[in-house]
Each structure stands twice: as C-alpha cells, then as structure tokens.
Amino acid sequence: MHSATALWELGGEAEAPAVLDTLLQAMAQNPATANHVVACLDRMGPLAAPAxxxxxxxxxxxxxxxxxxxxxxxxxxQRVCRALVARLAPPAPGAPAPRPA
Structure with missing residues (x-):
C-alpha cells in the first residue's frame, strides 16, 4: 500500500490503474489500511472513480x-469517503448542476 501511494506520487496518471488496483486490494485484505488508502484516492481525484x-x-x-x-x-x-463519493459520483438524472465553489 505504501509502495502504491509512492508510485502514485512519482508516476501520476500513467500509474493510476496499477495504483488503484493495489490500493483497493490492500483495503479489502487489511482494513487497517483504509485511512491511508482513501487519502491516496482523494489525491488521485477523478482517476479514483472506479473505487x-x-x-x-x-x-x-x-x-x-x-x-x-x-x-x-x-x-x-467516513468524512473522506463521503467527500470522495460526492465528488466522484455522476449526478443523478434530472439533478441540478453543481455550482462552482
């Protein structure tokens, strides 16, 4: 998990698929990694949408x-997960467009 986050920091977008796969496996196999995983997913931005x-x-x-x-x-x-879901989830059909911050 730490190697995957370092790979993200160094390789960026090109490494997103491998990093995402590793992070999600780490969280599934060892729930204690969840805080670190979601922190990296937060830094990945839209590339974390498959999570x-x-x-x-x-x-x-x-x-x-x-x-x-x-x-x-x-x-x-929970706070980071909620923020990620809100930011990454596509808007519901018919929902008003989000206002710029």
Whole structure:
C-alpha cells in the first residue's frame, strides 16, 4: 500500500490503474489500511472513480477497521469517503448542476 501511494506520487496518471488496483486490494485484505488508502484516492481525484463501489461499501459498514480502530480515525475515514463519493459520483438524472465553489 505504501509502495502504491509512492508510485502514485512519482508516476501520476500513467500509474493510476496499477495504483488503484493495489490500493483497493490492500483495503479489502487489511482494513487497517483504509485511512491511508482513501487519502491516496482523494489525491488521485477523478482517476479514483472506479473505487466508488468500495467507498460506498466502506460507508455501509457498521464499523470500519481504519487506523487503530479508533472513533476519531473512523470518523475521518467516513468524512473522506463521503467527500470522495460526492465528488466522484455522476449526478443523478434530472439533478441540478453543481455550482462552482
């Protein structure tokens, strides 16, 4: 997971498919990596869109692993996941266009 995030920082967009695959596998196999994974997904921006199902899955869990399984880290994980889902999910049909910030 740390190597994948470093690869993203160094290689950028060209490495997105490999980085995304590695990050999602890391989160699935070791929930304690979730905070690090979503932080990298956040930096990846729109290239992280294929992770939407896993992000929604994390939000649906009654309790996430996250770093140290603390409430503070769980809340941070939820906050970042929600922000990513809101930013990456396509708008619903008929929904008003988002206003620029």
């Amino acid at each position: 939407l199902p896993q992000l929604r899955e994390q939000l649906a869990l009654p309790r996430r692993g996250g770093r140290f399984q603390s409430i503070e880290h769980d809340e941070e994980l």
